[in-house]
Amino acid sequence: xxxLVILGVLLMSITAVKARDSHPLDVDSLSxxxxxxxxxxxxxxxxxxxxxxxxxxxxxxxxxxLRVIRDNQLLPEEVVGLPNIVSQGQGGLLDLALHPxxxxxxxxxFTYVTKTDAGMNTAxxxxxxxxxxxxxxxxxxxxxxxxDAGSGRHFGSRIAFDDQGFVYFSIGDRGERxxxxxxxxxxxxxIYRLHDDGRxxxxxxxxxxxxxxxxxxxxxxxxxxxxxxxHETKSLWIHEHGPRGGDEVNLIKKGANYxxxxxxxGINYSGTRFTDLTHKAxxxxxxxxxxxxxxxxxxxxxxxxxxxxxxxxxxxxxxxxGYIVALDVEGNRITKQTxxxxxxxxxxxxxxxxxGNLYMGLDGSGIRKLAHQ
Numbered sequence: 477x478x479x480l481v482i483l484g485v486l487l488m489s490i491t492a493v494k495a496r497d498s499h500p501l502d503v504d505s506l507s508x509x510x511x512x513x514x515x516x517x518x519x520x521x522x523x524x525x526x527x528x529x530x531x532x533x534x535x536x537x538x539x540x541x542l543r544v545i546r547d548n549q550l551l552p553e554e555v556v557g558l559p560n561i562v563s564q565g566q567g568g569l570l571d572l573a574l575h576p577x578x579x580x581x582x583x584x585x586f587t588y589v590t591k592t593d594a595g596m597n598t599a600x601x602x603x604x605x606x607x608x609x610x611x612x613x614x615x616x617x618x619x620x621x622x623x624d625a626g627s628g629r630h631f632g633s634r635i636a637f638d639d640q641g642f643v644y645f646s647i648g649d650r651g652e653r654x655x656x657x658x659x660x661x662x663x664x665x666x667i668y669r670l671h672d673d674g675r676x677x678x679x680x681x682x683x684x685x686x687x688x689x690x691x692x693x694x695x696x697x698x699x700x701x702x703x704x705x706x707h708e709t710k711s712l713w714i715h716e717h718g719p720r721g722g723d724e725v726n727l728i729k730k731g732a733n734y735x736x737x738x739x740x741x742g743i744n745y746s747g748t749r750f751t752d753l754t755h756k757a758x759x760x761x762x763x764x765x766x767x768x769x770x771x772x773x774x775x776x777x778x779x780x781x782x783x784x785x786x787x788x789x790x791x792x793x794x795x796x797x798g799y800i801v802a803l804d805v806e807g808n809r810i811t812k813q814t815x816x817x818x819x820x821x822x823x824x825x826x827x828x829x830x831x832g833n834l835y836m837g838l839d840g841s842g843i844r845k846l847a848h849q
Contacts, residue, residue, distance in 0.1 A: 499764060501801070502814040509785060510817055512844040515835065516550045519543060522837030524572040524586075524774075525827040528607060529579050533829075535837065536586065538568035544610070545843060557603065557612030562589045562596050565628015570598075571645075573635040575672060583672075584612070587633040587645055590620060597621040597663075598631045598647045600670075618643075618674035619691060621663035625650040630664075634703035634775070636712065642677060644669050644712060644728075648699035653737040653750075657696050661687040665736060667700065667714065667728055669693040681731030696734040696759065697726075702775030702792050711808070713763075715775060715792055718742035719750075721767035725792075726760065727808050735759035741767055764803070764810045771796035774825045778802075780832035783846070791816070793823025793836070800826070800836070817846070 521538035528534065533545040534555070540563045542555040561569050567589035575583035582604045590599045599620040603612040630648030637643050649657045649665035657665025660682050668691040669680055682688035702715040712728040722742025726734055739753045741762075755761065766772075773793045778786045790803040798820045804812040825837030834846040 499810065499813050502812065503818075506785060506802070506814055506816050507818075508849055511847050511849050512817060512820065512836065513847045515548050515843040515845050516545045517842030518550045519837070519842055521568075521839050522825050522843060523568070523570050524825050525835060525837055525843070526572045526574050526584075527827065527829050528574075528605075530607065531830060532607060533827075533835070533843070534572055534584075535825075535843065536569045536572050538570070539563045540569050540588075542569065542586075542612075544607075550842075553610050555605070555610045555612060557615065559588065559599075559601060559615060559617070560590065562591045564589070564596065567596060567598075567628055567631045570631065570633045571635045573637065573643075575602075576637050582606075585618075585635055585643065587631075587635060589631055592620065592622075594622060594624045595626045596628070596631075597623055597625075598633050600633075600635070600643075600645050600668075602672075602674075616674065618670060619645070619668065621647050621650075623650055623652075623656060623662065623664045625652055625664070627651040630699040630717075632700055634701060634714070636703045636705040637672070638705045638712070639707060639710065641672050642669050643672050644693065644703065644705065646697065646700035646703055646714060646716075648701075648716075649697065649736065653698070657698065657736045658733070658738065660685065660689060660692055660695055663689055665695060665697045666692045667694045667697065667703075667712075693730060694728050694732050694734060696732075696736045696738070698736045701773045704775045704777055704790065706777055706805075709807070713775065713790065713805075715772045717771060718765070718769055720745045720747070721769055723766040723769045723772055724762035725764040725772075725803070725810060727763050729760065733759050734762075741765045742769070763808065764813065769796060770794040770801070772801075773823060774837075776826045776828055776834075778828065778834065780828055780834065782832040783834065786816070786834075789814075791826055791834070793820075793826060795822045795824065795839070798822065820844075 540561040629651035632646040822839035
């Protein structure tokens, strides 16, 4: 009997995870609305997806391969021309993003892990894609983090473009929370902003500060693995992994400090505390946080008419609990969160396709799309 009680408590925690901010996870209103349908399998960790003008879907395999799905089939050939990529721990080939004018210039942007004399680091590169020959050419490394870290943890990393020609990307704290996130003279634990060709914007918040990394746009982050620029509201949003508890969604402000690890709603994995603070002057509060953690990954805004109940919402995946979360956002506030599907497995990536369908990359299960029941 005792075992049944414990099992019941565990099941309740899985199906009814909520944030301690008065926005509990609604697990009922969309529970029978959607199902999922297999598109293609054969990719172990589909970190990111983008769709090309010819309808091909590019998928980054974290182990270091760039794969192509054509007509719902994973092609055996890989895209060649990638740089040397280190696949270790949480690192490898990470996010993909098409330049807003990709149809004209063919620039593909991606983040990946590289190795320098300082250790393993997150880098941002762009290259021109020759899809007919499955080839990347004219590779340009736009940024590489200068950190002395040998661990395979907390590389980030997501990419987003705004409407003014800037590209944003994230780098995690590399597992060194006490060294990097609060120090703007060092990379890691930051959101960065560049011109699309890698130049540093002259109005970045720290360009005039001696020794500061001029590409930094915001700091005090742990491990951001979701990022979108909302073209309607002109706002940049991220989510990031907390430790044990304290996963966050944040509205990014220029030059702002998001507090990690000085303030947090999480604790050490061992159960001990590393800070007693959840608030501090000069540090931003999250728009939403989860306790227990859901391990969020990927982030998109739904604009498709195929899903009227989801249109306008932000979607993110839960690696830990195997569902998708839909966020209602009004201005700079999150007003509601709703569970979409469950039992999917580790939701690693999300994409809205040209056909209006929503695609999900699942660790170990390939690519699926969201379907109506």
